[in-house]
Amino acid sequence: MRLDKYLADMGIGTRSELKAKIRKGSATVNGSIIKDPGFQVPAQAIVTFCGQTVSYESNAYYMLNKPAGVISATEDPKLKTVIDLIEESHRTDLFPVGRLDKDTEGLLLITNDGALSHRLLSPKHHVDKVYYAIISGIVSKQEITAFANGLKVDDDLTAMPADLTILHTDPEKVTSEVEITIREGKFHQIKRMFEAVGMKVMYLKRIKMGSLSLDPALSPGEYRRLTQDEVEALQSNETKGTY
Numbered sequence: 001m002r003l004d005k006y007l008a009d010m011g012i013g014t015r016s017e018l019k020a021k022i023r024k025g026s027a028t029v030n031g032s033i034i035k036d037p038g039f040q041v042p043a044q045a046i047v048t049f050c051g052q053t054v055s056y057e058s059n060a061y062y063m064l065n066k067p068a069g070v071i072s073a074t075e076d077p078k079l080k081t082v083i084d085l086i087e088e089s090h091r092t093d094l095f096p097v098g099r100l101d102k103d104t105e106g107l108l109l110i111t112n113d114g115a116l117s118h119r120l121l122s123p124k125h126h127v128d129k130v131y132y133a134i135i136s137g138i139v140s141k142q143e144i145t146a147f148a149n150g151l152k153v154d155d156d157l158t159a160m161p162a163d164l165t166i167l168h169t170d171p172e173k174v175t176s177e178v179e180i181t182i183r184e185g186k187f188h189q190i191k192r193m194f195e196a197v198g199m200k201v202m203y204l205k206r207i208k209m210g211s212l213s214l215d216p217a218l219s220p221g222e223y224r225r226l227t228q229d230e231v232e233a234l235q236s237n238e239t240k241g242t243y
């Protein structure tokens with residue numbers, strides 16, 4: 001791998017900043033100053049930048065509390081993306097695992113681990129996704145039963161059975177707070193499910209995906225690295241097929 005990419009992947013700076021600094025002699029590989037940003041770093045090499053050792057981490061995992069107003073994409077010419085929010089990292093290989101609508105908040109896993117992402121999103125694994133929602137309308141046992149039975153949403157979608165829990169209803173405002181667990185991730189799925197029973201989702205936030213729960217310490221727009229335990233739980237839940 002090129003020296004400038006190695007350092008950029010580890011969040012040391014942007015490729016252009018790094019190129020300039022490497023040319024000035026800020027980087028060493030196995031003890032020698034390397035001024036060529038395109039120098040191929042050998043496997044197991046010891047790399048330093050401005051006197052600090054920089055170890056290469058091949059996989060990165062972040063938990064983001066996605067705020068409303070940003071899109072679940074890697075880049076966009078006009079709109080802010082979830083990747084733009086991961087300011088700590090200048091890696092070019094990060095992507096969000098799945099999508100949340102622009103107005104949806106909450107848990108989004110950002111990684112460069114394609115294999116894990118593929119398995120978490122694969123329709124055959126039915127990974128549980130838990131959302132908190134505020135609904136315009138009074139949700140009742142009728143909707144709980146309809147969702148549990150696998151709701152016919154429209155001609156394109158009959159949802160798999162979903163667990164709906166009523167947290168609170170407000171008869172004056174005619175609103176309900178609910179928690180809903182779905183095991184698939186179709187386009188606008190939750191909004192479409194409530195529309196199919198004559199109600200509207202006013203606010204939607206994902207709070208859990210598989211074994212991973214949104215850290216309540218993260219405000220919208222904030223992120224943190226996953227702990228080793230969280231990464232292992234996602235990987236082992238997954239490979240054991242326990243979802």
Ligand code: URA
Pocket residue numbers: 099100101102104187188189190191192204
């Ligand atoms: N369902 C939706 O309708 N929107 C989301 O963002 C996620 C699930």
